[in-house]
Amino acid sequence: MSNPRTLRPARLAMPVALVAAALLAGCGDQSKIDPETTATLIQPVARVEIQAVTITPGTRTGEQIYKSICAACHDSGAVGAPKTGDAAAWGPRLALGHDGLTASAIAGKGAMPPRGGGSDLTDTEVSRAVAYLANLAGAGYTEPPVEQ
Ligand code: HEC
Numbered sequence: 440m441s442n443p444r445t446l447r448p449a450r451l452a453m454p455v456a457l458v459a460a461a462l463l464a465g466c467g468d469q470s471k472i473d474p475e476t477t478a479t480l481i482q483p484v485a486r487v488e489i490q491a492v493t494i495t496p497g498t499r500t501g502e503q504i505y506k507s508i509c510a511a512c513h514d515s516g517a518v519g520a521p522k523t524g525d526a527a528a529w530g531p532r533l534a535l536g537h538d539g540l541t542a543s544a545i546a547g548k549g550a551m552p553p554r555g556g557g558s559d560l561t562d563t564e565v566s567r568a569v570a571y572l573a574n575l576a577g578a579g580y581t582e583p584p585v586e587q
Contacts, residue, residue, distance in 0.1 A: 497561045501571030501582045508557040509568055518550040521576075529576035537580040540573060541566040 505513075505523075516522035521529050532540065544565050547553035554560045555568070563583050570582035 496559060497564060498585050498587065499560075499564050499567070500585055501567035501569075504557065504560065504564055504568040505571045508560075509555050509572060512551070512555075513572060520551065523572060524575045526576045529573060529578070533573060533576070533578050537566070537570060537573070537578070541569045544569050 510523070512518055512520040513523045516525070516528075521532060535543065541562070544551070545554055545562060547555075554565055557564075560568070567582045567585075570578070570580040573580055574582075
């Protein structure tokens with residue numbers, strides 16, 4: 440049996456030689472790196488990143504919209520907003536119906552800006568968020584489905 444220490448340089452020599460050979464082979468041969476091939480190789484990564492930041496307008500659910508926009512006021516009842524799940528606060532408002540409340544939220548009311556401040560929300564998205572919010576106070580509205 441040889442001393443393991445004496446083996447180490449030998450084990451390293453092989454990969455180092457291969458890397459050096461690969462680097463040398465690449466020198467002066469830049470034309471072989473085809474930009475299209477590179478684009479194809481990185482495409483899966485690039486595509487995933489684009490999907491992660493893109494929100495297709497109109498595809499958000501009531502719950503997603505509520506949590507990202509409406510909760511800021513309605514969770515705590517800030518600036519006089521009827522509090523989420525507070526049936527007494529929502530009771531008289533529910534008389535407007537799903538469409539009436541959606542129209543209110545689209546136009547804005549009192550301290551609530553139009554679309555609750557979510558200026559890129561579609562009318563249907565506002566309607567979904569209203570259904571989600573009002574249903575937590577017992578409204579029983581049907582949230583318009585998200586068409587993918
Ligand atoms: C900046 C705070 C704020 C945000 C954000 C906000 N609201 Fe409101 N909302 C209010 C206030 C304040 C009222 C009460 C307005 C009044 O009656 O004067 C209200 C009332 C409402 C009403 C009842 C309207 C009526 O006619 O009685 C609905 C429905 C509603 N909000 C939905 C939403 C939805 C859906 C979102 C998210 C897209 C949202 N709100 C975001 C503050 C907010």
